[in-house]
Amino acid sequence: MQELNASYYQGHDGQYLSEYNHHMDPAGGYYLPPQPTFTRQPLNYHLYTKPHPDTFSHNYFINDDLREELQKRSEITRTAPAPGLNLPEELSGYHTLVPLEPIGGERRKFGNWYSTVYRATNENTGVALALRRIENYRLTHQAAFGAIETWSRIRHPNVVSVNEAFTSRAFNDNSLVVAYEYHPNAETLYEAHLKPKAPTFQNGRLQAQSTVVPERTMWTYIVQIANAIKAVHDMGLAVRMIDATKVLLTGKNRVRISSCGVVDVLMYDTRQDLAILQQEDLAMFGRLVFALCCNNLAAMNNVPKAIETLGRQYSGDMKNVALFLISKPGPHKTVGQLFDMIGSRLLTEMDESQNAVDRLESELMSELENARLVRLLCKFGFINERPEFAREPRWSETGDRYIIKLFRDFVFHQVDELGNPVVNLSHVLTCLSKLDAGIEERIMLVSRDEQSCLVVSYKEVKSCIDSAFSDLARASTQR
Numbered sequence: 001m002q003e004l005n006a007s008y009y010q011g012h013d014g015q016y017l018s019e020y021n022h023h024m025d026p027a028g029g030y031y032l033p034p035q036p037t038f039t040r041q042p043l044n045y046h047l048y049t050k051p052h053p054d055t056f057s058h059n060y061f062i063n064d065d066l067r068e069e070l071q072k073r074s075e076i077t078r079t080a081p082a083p084g085l086n087l088p089e090e091l092s093g094y095h096t097l098v099p100l101e102p103i104g105g106e107r108r109k110f111g112n113w114y115s116t117v118y119r120a121t122n123e124n125t126g127v128a129l130a131l132r133r134i135e136n137y138r139l140t141h142q143a144a145f146g147a148i149e150t151w152s153r154i155r156h157p158n159v160v161s162v163n164e165a166f167t168s169r170a171f172n173d174n175s176l177v178v179a180y181e182y183h184p185n186a187e188t189l190y191e192a193h194l195k196p197k198a199p200t201f202q203n204g205r206l207q208a209q210s211t212v213v214p215e216r217t218m219w220t221y222i223v224q225i226a227n228a229i230k231a232v233h234d235m236g237l238a239v240r241m242i243d244a245t246k247v248l249l250t251g252k253n254r255v256r257i258s259s260c261g262v263v264d265v266l267m268y269d270t271r272q273d274l275a276i277l278q279q280e281d282l283a284m285f286g287r288l289v290f291a292l293c294c295n296n297l298a299a300m301n302n303v304p305k306a307i308e309t310l311g312r313q314y315s316g317d318m319k320n321v322a323l324f325l326i327s328k329p330g331p332h333k334t335v336g337q338l339f340d341m342i343g344s345r346l347l348t349e350m351d352e353s354q355n356a357v358d359r360l361e362s363e364l365m366s367e368l369e370n371a372r373l374v375r376l377l378c379k380f381g382f383i384n385e386r387p388e389f390a391r392e393p394r395w396s397e398t399g400d401r402y403i404i405k406l407f408r409d410f411v412f413h414q415v416d417e418l419g420n421p422v423v424n425l426s427h428v429l430t431c432l433s434k435l436d437a438g439i440e441e442r443i444m445l446v447s448r449d450e451q452s453c454l455v456v457s458y459k460e461v462k463s464c465i466d467s468a469f470s471d472l473a474r475a476s477t478q479r
C-alpha cells in the first residue's frame with residue numbers, strides 16, 4: 001500500500017529515475033550501466049505518512065522503523081555504480097560492480113593484502129552478492145580452494161554464507177575474489193560501535209555520542225558469535241578472522257561473521273594444525289569482546305587496563321567470559337565450555353529471538369490486508385469507466401449496475417460542504433473493507449446531479465460488483 005504515495009510515482013527521485021534506464025537481463029537482474037551524473041535526492045521514507053488524516057491509524061501499515069529499514073535495503077541493493085570508477089564490466093559471471101567502501105584514500109590491509117568489497121549482480125540468477133577482492137594474489141595450487149567447498153556448505157544464521165571463489169585478471173592484476181551472500185545496509189561492528197562519531201545535538205546542546213555498548217547487546221553478540229564459531233568448528237574448520245571490522249551487523253542486533261574462507265585460501269601454503277587455529281579463534285573472539293567493552297580496537301595492547309575498564313562497566317559474568325576466551329589455550333578449552341558458562345543467558349536470547357519472530361509476524365498481518373485491498377481496487381479498475389459499458393442499459397441511471405458507479409463516487413469522489421475534495425484514506429479503507437466483507441450496513445448513494453439517491457447495503461453493492469466482474473471475466477480471453 002505504501003507504494004501508492006511513494007516518490008517512485010512522482011518521478012523526481014534520482015534513484016528511481018535511474019531505474020527507468022536499466023536493462024533487465026534474462027535472469028531478471030538489474031543491469032545498471034554507469035549513470036550520467038544527476039542530482040540525487042534521497043528517498044523520503046515517510047512520504048506516505050505525511051498527509052495523515054486525523055483519524056488515520058498507522059496500524060493499517062507496517063511499523064515505520066521497519067518499513068524504513070526495509071526500504072533502505074531495497075534502495076541500497078539498486079544503487080547505480082558511480083561513473084568513472086573504471087571497474088570491469090564483467091567479472092566471471094558477475095556484472096554491475098559497486099564498491100561497498102571508499103576507493104582510494106588511506107587503506108587498511110587485510111593481513112598482508114589490500115582488499116575491497118563490491119556488490120555485484122550474478123548474471124545467471126540476477127541476485128546481488130558481495131565480492132571480496134584481494135589484490136595481487138597469485139594462486140599457486142588449485143587445492144587452495146578446497147576449504148571454500150566446505151565453507152559453502154555452512155548455512156548458519158550468524159555466518160555470512162560463502163558462495164564461491166575464483167581468481168581474475170579483470171582488474172588488471174591477479175586478484176582472488178570470494179563471493180558472499182549480500183546483506184544490504186549492513187555495517188561492521190567497527191563502524192557501528194568503535195569508529196569515532198561526530199557529536200550530535202541533544203536537548204539543544206552539542207554532545208558526544210555514547211560509545212558504551214549496553215551489556216544486554218554485548219550478550220546477544222557473544223551468544224551469536226559463539227554459536228557461529230561452534231558451527232564452524234563442528235565442520236572441521238576455523239574462522240581465522242574474528243575482528244570488529246569483519247563481523248557484520250545485518251539488522252537490529254543481528255550479527256554475522258563475514259570474510260570466511262579468505263584466510264584459508266591466502267594461507268594455504270603455511271598450513272597449520274586445526275586445533276591451534278580453533279584455539280586462536282577463541283583468543284580473537286576474546287580480543288573482540290575486550291575491544292567492544294573498552295570501546296577501543298587496540299584495548300589488548302594494555303591487558304591489565306583493559307580488564308580493569310571491562311570490570312568497571314560490565315558484570316562479573318562478562319569479565320569471566322572475556323578472561324576465559326583470552327586464557328591459555330589447552331585441549332579442554334572449547335567454545336562449548338563458553339555455553340556452559342553463560343547458561344541462562346542463552347534462554348534470554350532464545351526468548352528475544354522468539355519475540356522478534358512474533359513481532360515480525362504481527363507486522364506481516366498488517367500487510368496481509370494490502371493484497372486484499374489491492375485485488376479489490378483492481379476489480380474496480382477493470383469494471384469502472386469501460387467504454388463498452390457506456391452504451392449498456394444496465395449501467396444507465398435506471399440499470400442495476402448504476403449503484404457501482406455511485407458507490408465509486410461515494411468512496412473516492414466525496415466533497416466537503418465547500419465543494420473541496422475529501423482525500424481521506426481511512427474512509428476509503430473502511431468502505432473497501434466493509435464492501436469486501438459484504439455487511440448489511442446501509443449507505444446512501446447520491447447521484448452526481450444530486451437529484452436522486454439510493455439506499456443500499458454493502459452486501460448489495462458487493463453482489464453487483466461480483467456479477468459485473470464475473471461477466472467481464474467470462475468475456476475475457478485471459479483465463
Ligand SMILES: Nc1ncnc2c1ncn2[C@@H]1O[C@H](COP(=O)(O)OP(=O)(O)OP(=O)(O)O)[C@@H](O)[C@H]1O
Pocket residue numbers: 100101108109110115116117130160180181182183184185186187188190191245246248258
Ligand atoms: N556480505 C556483505 N554484505 C553487505 N555488505 C558487506 C558484506 N561484506 C562486507 N560488507 C561491507 O563492505 C564494507 C567493507 O568491508 P570490509 O570488511 O573491507 O571492512 P573494512 O572496515 O573496510 O575493513 P578493512 O579495513 O579490512 O578493509 C563494510 O562497510 C561492510 O559493511
